Amino acid sequence: MATLDSVAEFAGVARARLGGFRHTTVPETAELRRAAVVLCVAEFDGAASVIVIKRAYRGRNAGQWGLPGGRFEDGETPVEAGLRELREELGLVLPEDAVLGRLDDFPATSGFAITPIVAAVEGPVTLAPNSEVHSVHPVRLDRLAAPDTPAWATQPNGAPPLLQMRLGPAMLLHAPTGALLWQFREVVLLDHPDARIADFAQPDWTRR
Numbered sequence: 001m002a003t004l005d006s007v008a009e010f011a012g013v014a015r016a017r018l019g020g021f022r023h024t025t026v027p028e029t030a031e032l033r034r035a036a037v038v039l040c041v042a043e044f045d046g047a048a049s050v051i052v053i054k055r056a057y058r059g060r061n062a063g064q065w066g067l068p069g070g071r072f073e074d075g076e077t078p079v080e081a082g083l084r085e086l087r088e089e090l091g092l093v094l095p096e097d098a099v100l101g102r103l104d105d106f107p108a109t110s111g112f113a114i115t116p117i118v119a120a121v122e123g124p125v126t127l128a129p130n131s132e133v134h135s136v137h138p139v140r141l142d143r144l145a146a147p148d149t150p151a152w153a154t155q156p157n158g159a160p161p162l163l164q165m166r167l168g169p170a171m172l173l174h175a176p177t178g179a180l181l182w183q184f185r186e187v188v189l190l191d192h193p194d195a196r197i198a199d200f201a202q203p204d205w206t207r208r
Contacts, residue, residue, distance in 0.1 A: 004141040011120040018101025026105040026113035036082035037069030041120040049138035078115040091128030108176045145189045160201040175200045
């Protein structure tokens with residue numbers, strides 16, 4: 001397991017593991033829309049934690065769990081889009097050298113290919129959520145890495161099992177966000193570079 005004692009130690013391990021990780025990219029199509037999210041690790045209450053948000057109860061993805069992020073603007077790279085969304089949604093400004101690497105694109109049933117960027121910020125952070133964010137929920141890395149965090153729920157009619165990431169009281173996350181956190185856990189925290197997520201089942205309500 002990656003060192004979870006401090007953000008600095010995490011960042012060193014994560015940069016090395018992601019540097020050797022061969023991420024997948026969803027091919028371009030005429031219908032494809034692209035978005036980027038940031039798995040941002042910072043210190044909260046003395047513990048290295050990844051920032052998870054709950055979306056505002058209006059608009060797209062109303063009330064759903066998510067990661068800071070959104071669709072690309074014209075000409076943006078995934079890193080540029082992710083860091084811009086992090087700044088707009090949480091008021092957190094990171095330089096590009098805070099980015100440690102990226103994970104696999106996830107083909108969401110909503111029609112987006114989501115590119116996950118991994119970043120870390122050392123020292124105290126002050127967040128200023130905008131109107132798109134209902135609440136902010138830092139999840140400790142040791143909680144994310146715990147053996148009982150992922151579970152697989154059986155679905156009817158022979159459908160593939162559904163991932164459930166149990167991150168805390170009333171925090172049960174499915175794909176896409178749950179899948180991105182699962183791969184972050186497996187690849188970065190547990191050093192399982194063969195962990196892939198493209199075929200993970202998604203609940204019907206994520207199609208909105």
